[in-house]
Amino acid sequence: MSASAASSRRRLEISLSVLLFVVFVLGWEGAVRLFAIPAIVIPSPTAVMRALAHGLMSGELITHFWVTFAEVLLGFVVGASCGFVIGVLVGLFPLLERTVYPYVVAFQTLPKVAIAPIIVIWFGYGMTSKVVITATIAFFPVLANTIVGLRAVPREQVELMVAFTASRWQIFLMARLPQSLPYVFVGLDVAIVLSVIGAIVGEFVGAQAGLGYLILQRNFHMDMAGVFAILIILSLMGIGLHLLVNAIQRRVVFWIDSAHDKVMGA
Amino acid sequence: MAAPALIAARGLNKTYATQSGETVNALSNVSFDVARGELVTVVGPSGCGKSTLLKILAGILRRSSGEITLGGRPIDGPSRDVGVVFQAPVLLPWRTVLQNVLLPIDIQRQKRADHAERAQALIRMVGLAGFENKYPGELSGGMQQRVGITRALVHDPSLLLMDEPFGALDAMTREQMNLELLRIWGESGKTIMLVTHSIPEAVFLADRVIVMSPRPGRISEVIEVDLARPRDLAVINSPHFGEFVARIRRHFQSLGSLDA
Numbered sequence: 001m002s003a004s005a006a007s008s009r010r011r012l013e014i015s016l017s018v019l020l021f022v023v024f025v026l027g028w029e030g031a032v033r034l035f036a037i038p039a040i041v042i043p044s045p046t047a048v049m050r051a052l053a054h055g056l057m058s059g060e061l062i063t064h065f066w067v068t069f070a071e072v073l074l075g076f077v078v079g080a081s082c083g084f085v086i087g088v089l090v091g092l093f094p095l096l097e098r099t100v101y102p103y104v105v106a107f108q109t110l111p112k113v114a115i116a117p118i119i120v121i122w123f124g125y126g127m128t129s130k131v132v133i134t135a136t137i138a139f140f141p142v143l144a145n146t147i148v149g150l151r152a153v154p155r156e157q158v159e160l161m162v163a164f165t166a167s168r169w170q171i172f173l174m175a176r177l178p179q180s181l182p183y184v185f186v187g188l189d190v191a192i193v194l195s196v197i198g199a200i201v202g203e204f205v206g207a208q209a210g211l212g213y214l215i216l217q218r219n220f221h222m223d224m225a226g227v228f229a230i231l232i233i234l235s236l237m238g239i240g241l242h243l244l245v246n247a248i249q250r251r252v253v254f255w256i257d258s259a260h261d262k263v264m265g266a
Numbered sequence: 267m268a269a270p271a272l273i274a275a276r277g278l279n280k281t282y283a284t285q286s287g288e289t290v291n292a293l294s295n296v297s298f299d300v301a302r303g304e305l306v307t308v309v310g311p312s313g314c315g316k317s318t319l320l321k322i323l324a325g326i327l328r329r330s331s332g333e334i335t336l337g338g339r340p341i342d343g344p345s346r347d348v349g350v351v352f353q354a355p356v357l358l359p360w361r362t363v364l365q366n367v368l369l370p371i372d373i374q375r376q377k378r379a380d381h382a383e384r385a386q387a388l389i390r391m392v393g394l395a396g397f398e399n400k401y402p403g404e405l406s407g408g409m410q411q412r413v414g415i416t417r418a419l420v421h422d423p424s425l426l427l428m429d430e431p432f433g434a435l436d437a438m439t440r441e442q443m444n445l446e447l448l449r450i451w452g453e454s455g456k457t458i459m460l461v462t463h464s465i466p467e468a469v470f471l472a473d474r475v476i477v478m479s480p481r482p483g484r485i486s487e488v489i490e491v492d493l494a495r496p497r498d499l500a501v502i503n504s505p506h507f508g509e510f511v512a513r514i515r516r517h518f519q520s521l522g523s524l525d526a
Contacts, residue, residue: 156356163324163350163427165343166373174372178360255359255401 043225052229060214065233067210071127071199072192072241075134080191083139084184087146091180092172097147108140113201120206130207134198138191142184149183150176182256185249192241196234272425272457273300273323278332280318280483291482292318296332298476298485302424305451305458308476309468311518315483316461320429323459324350336425346374349418353430355410357402363389363413364398370421381420388416391450408439415447419454428460432467441499444470448497466502469493469510477517486517 025045031037032044039047055061086104090096116133123129153176161171203212211230218226280293292315300306308316321327322334325344334341336348349370357366364385371381389398392412402410411431418426431447432440444467451458462468468475469491477487491510493501501507 154354154356156352156354157358159321159326160350160352160356161369161373162326163344163348164370164373165346170373174369175358178358255403 040222040224043228047225048228048232051223051225052232055226055229061211061229061233064209064211064214065237067127068196068199068203068212068234069237071130071134071202071210072195072237074127075131075198076138076192076195076241078131079135079138079195080142080188082135083142083187083191084146087143087150087184088177090143090147091150091176101147104140104143112137112198116201116205120202125206125208130199130202130210133202133205134195137198138195141190141194142187145183145187145190146180149180152183153179182249182253185245185253189242189245189249192245193238196238196241200234271299272302272304272337273298273459274333274335275299276333278319278322278334279330280315280322280327281330293322293329294482294484296483296485298488300457300459302457303455304473305448305460305471306474306476307468307472308459308461308478309463309465309514310478310483311463311480313483314478314480316478317429318483319478320427320459320461323425324348324427345423346421347423348425348427349421349423351411351414351418351426351428351431353433355402355407355414357410357413357417359402362399362401363394363405366402366413367416367420369417374421376421384422385416385420388419391453392416392446408435408443411435411443412446415450419450419456424457426456426458428458430462431460433463440467445499447471448495452496465511465514466507469507469514470497470502475510475514477514479517487514489513 028042029045032042043051052061090101112133115136119132119136120129123132153171157175157179158171161175166174199210200212200215203210204216207213211234215227215230218230276297278293278296279291282290282292284290296315296319308319310316318327322329323336323341325341325348328342336345358369361369364382367385367389368378368381371378371385386398389395392415394409394412394416397405397409402413405413411434415428415431418428432443435443447458447460448471450456460468460471472491475489475491476485477489478484479486489510493504493506493510
């Protein structure tokens with residue numbers, strides 16, 4: 001396929017996707033009006049947009065947004081860093097994989113929602129408990145992908161470096177670590193999206209601020225349009241963070257071509 | 267052979283334990299010499315131990331018994347004086363052509379700047395001038411393999427070990443690479459030991475061909491190839507060349523192994 005054919009095809013795909021969105025929103029608005037569905041069951045798109053505009057203008061949504069955003073980012077950074085460092089240690093020392101890793105997997109099988117109340121009791125109703133819950137969720141995908149990535153070096157590559165008198169440490173730094181990065185980024189991409197879930201779960205369990213806290217409050221007041229407005233903010237946050245991770249990935253793991261990128265980043 | 271032997275193997279054995287607990291004789295009582303500056307090829311069917319032999323020479327695998335020396339010293343690990351090329355180019359995709367070529371320099375903790383000029387000259391010699399800053403993903407298979415060969419030469423080793431270096435290339439690229447290897451060999455004066463399963467390739471390149479047979483892996487004949495040098499592709503059609511090929515092929519036919 002020529003470059004121009006590919007780009008015109010891409011334009012068509014984008015316009016189709018936008019059209020689908022417009023049809024969906026119009027259908028939703030029409031259905032709500034036609035069947036006179038009460039706003040406390042399903043709010044109309046216009047009502048949601050009104051709630052969104054009001055929330056943004058009054059600053060309420062923005063204040064709570066920053067709280068949740070900070071929890072997500074901090075939790076992600078803490079969890080992902082721990083996952084990467086422990087993944088590297090497990091990759092370096094096979095003994096750790098046999099002794100420590102089973103416990104890590106056992107911890108992972110615990111639903112984080114179930115331990116969230118304990119974490120809130122331990123770390124309080126403030127931001128710390130949300131960061132901890134988010135970190136426990138972001139940790140594992142990065143850990144698992146780092147371990148797999150460090151094993152991804154072809155045997156011939158290692159043999160070649162040994163033949164050129166490379167030490168274990170040099171093989172690790174020059175081949176295994178860079179080779180693991182595409183896998184690490186798959187983990188980071190999963191982790192960043194899970195981090196948003198982590199922060200919201202934490203806020204549901206007990207919080208004084210944040211978008212999750214605000215959802216509970218508005219739900220209690222049957223303010224459905226207000227809740228939907230928050231969902232839009234949350235989904236934009238998730239998409240934005242996912243795109244950010246992908247943009248960093250393209251910079252760092254530049255040698256993976258875009259076709260490959262699609263499979264791994266999707 | 268007046269020149270002192272660079273490689274000397276005496277009664278070399280290598281046994282493996284398979285997963286099912288059997289022991290396999292990969293190499294049995296292998297003895298040979300390779301003189302400095304010689305181009306020796308090793309040919310044989312799958313399982314004859316030719317790759318094992320090369321890996322022992324490269325210091326990647328340990329022999330089970332017997333003696334093997336490189337420059338008079340027993341081989342007990344990889345040597346800085348050796349360059350290796352495998353069937354797959356195994357380049358690092360995040361390094362440019364030049365950075366890949368300089369890998370042995372990095373591993374030996376030498377300054378890149380001291381070797382950059384030599385690396386550039388080698389890259390020109392293999393016809394990759396202008397590609398120094400490209401990434402492996404932007405090169406064809408034949409070009410990648412040339413990068414691999416350049417990498418094996420950059421630290422100026424006296425011995426070049428090649429394990430089916432052109433096995434993954436199409437026939438036309440392969441012939442071209444054979445000619446190029448002979449040219450590099452002529453210009454650099456290195457000792458080359460090359461493993462292949464192509465009988466014509468083994469004859470075309472070699473001063474001597476070591477013919478191996480499987481189960482257990484052993485040397486069945488060493489053939490002196492006295493075809494005139496420099497050689498070009500026309501030599502392949504000469505009757506003398508055909509005689510060498512036929513002589514080697516007879517070894518494998520008597521074994522019943524047709525995959526060589």
